[in-house]
Amino acid sequence: MERHSVFDWTITLYVLVPALIIAPFLYADFWRNILIYWDGQLPFSLLLLVILFLSAGGNIRTYLFDADLLFLIQRRDILGQLKKGGFLFSIFLAFSGVALIFIVMLPVLVNIYHFSLIEILCLYLAVCAFKLFILTIKKTIDRTIYRWILYLVLFIGSVRLIASLSSVLYGICGAVCILAIVCFHMAQLKKTNRWFRELEIDERERNKYIKFILHFSAEVEKQPVSRRKKPLLLFRHSGRLFKKRDKEHGLLELLLKTFLRNKSYVFSYYQIIVVTCLAITVLPLWLKWIVAIIFNFFVNAWLKILFKKMLANDFFTVVPLNDQIKDSVWVRFSKWVSLPPVLVILGLTAILTFLRR
16 A cells, blocks of 8 residues: 655655754854844843744643543543643643743843843743643633733733843742642642533644644645635736637646636745745855755745646546647746746845845
8 A cells, every 4th residue: 555644755855854954053053143043132022022922822631532521421530530641741742842942042042132041941930831821711711802812911911020020030920820820720620521622622733733734745635615706816807818829828828827816826835935035034144045946946846746736637637638738838837937936035045145245
């Protein structure tokens, strides 16, 4: 039986493998040349907002399924132990996630804002307390509007308190809040009857990771559902792109319009360009050109996949396709779609290289 990876081979070859290779060198350069990546004039509150925003994800999970609950609801002792284990594991993941964020931000904290080890530890405790507050709000508040109001109040309050108090003081407050929140949840585990709410949270978290996996799976078709009869912006009246009318120009026009009218394709297209531009902006000089060169191959490989997918549409079983024009149409299609972003990336790289001199 043929086996497939979650990630397509082009994603693995051009994104994951280079990222794993480049990450240690990039992090080392992050320590050596911190002013390239973070402006020393920026206030600490901005960095704190970034850290808090990155720490706001996740949920407190019980890791139970519907079938488990039907049996375990009659065995309260076993159900309580499983929920306790799920809660402790969720806390461990939350603290580990915050620790990973701090490892990434460590060069900024040490080299720009001159934090000591004790100050970093105190800030870590305060951010962990913030994350536990966020997780508690998600678990206990059902109304979305109330949750967002509490999120906003918590964000503003956390930034103001951490920025105004001494590091030792907000570290102690953070440790006390962590202990109080953990004790609160441990007490609630024994008397709560919100089982279906907890199952709903677990199901939503599982679906989130499933959607993430399917997003990178080339074996699963993810066509967006659209009920719009006419395109919103491009080619609303289906105007001609080429004056010359033959099979090759007709197929090329059909593929270009299909690409530009597909929100998923266009969003991925702009996402690739924006992420690459951001990477080139922050990377050191020698990595800028490596990313720019890899980008050219990656865009063409990605477009080749889309080209084959569009030609595999059921439309071409009704309207037979002349195989002799496929190669020439592919060459012209790749030039039309890949040339603009490649020129943008190379131009941006050249400009940044000139400015560095």
